[in-house]
Amino acid sequence: MKKMTIQEDLKEKGLKSTKHRMAILDILVKKDHPISAEQIFFEIQEMDVAINLSTVYRNLEVLVEKSMVTKLTLSGDNRSVYEYNRMVHRHYLICLxxxxxxAIEHCPIKKYEQQIESETDYKIVGHKLDLYGYCPECREK
Amino acid sequence: MKKMTIQEDLKEKGLKSTKHRMAILDILVKKDHPISAEQIFFEIQEMDVAINLSTVYRNLEVLVEKSMVTKLTLSGDNRSVYEYNRMVHRHYLICLxxxxxxAIEHCPIKKYEQQIESETDYKIVGHKLDLYGYCPECREK
DNA sequence: GATGCAAATACAAATCATTTGCATCATTAT
DNA sequence: ATAATGATGCAAATGATTTGTATTTGCATC
Known part of the structure; x- marks a missing residue:
């Protein structure tokens, strides 16, 4: 698969490239960690672009559906966060x-999945691993 | 720590043992997998005990606070599920x-945690690992 | 067993994130 | 340029969960 711009990617997936959609993707592409719909909403407004929160949600929905964005829910928070899908498998380390x-790229789970597959007779298609702890700054307090 | 009844456990934690609280704990103790507040609510009504959903939530809240119950949020579902805290570390295999x-008791993460600790300088206090897949019955479809 | 007080409950209303209906507007194929 | 289709704004709906408040209950004490 050759490199393509986000616009080409959108077109290929049958999505129009509107300024709102582009703004959402621009923001997500720049982040190396997931953010909430509301954060995206605020950041777009800071760019002096008027946008409605439901537009953010609707866009995130289609982008998730088209696999351009990944939606995730982290424990202890009632809202979802989203990140640009770089097609790499990632885990998260959340500071309590x-x-x-x-985001952490190394994944230690492959063998474990196979083992559980044979033990349970399930077909395992994915997993979610989040680590919780305290970052160096918060650790001091 | 010697064995104690749920009533003794409640008393020790300064909680009164009401019929509602007992019913919630009874249900959770019997399950080997987490369930939602609403499921608990329905099951109590099936026992012909009148109860309000907010009572279920308020009880779950104090029970989580006192570590008698564990609250967890699984990906792709907007509601939380709860389970009796058996003081064992568990992971979950969710059928899509x-x-x-x-629930799965085997955990492969210890070494990984240590590795990430030294890489990131975080203090890691826990993790959450859920597997997603298809159970034997759903796999056929 | 009766009493008092704090904790627990019911009920309705509030909240918070997210979704939806619908009229209007913008993007893109022709 | 135009039409068709998809995208957007706005307001209202939703669904899970939380909260305010008046009332009730558990339980330590008399």
């Missing part, structure tokens, strides 16, 4: 102090 | 077909 989210 | 939840 400041709620900061760090 | 029928949403059935299976």
């Amino acid at each position: 102090g400041c709620k900061k989210i760090l | 077909g029928c949403k059935k939840i299976l």
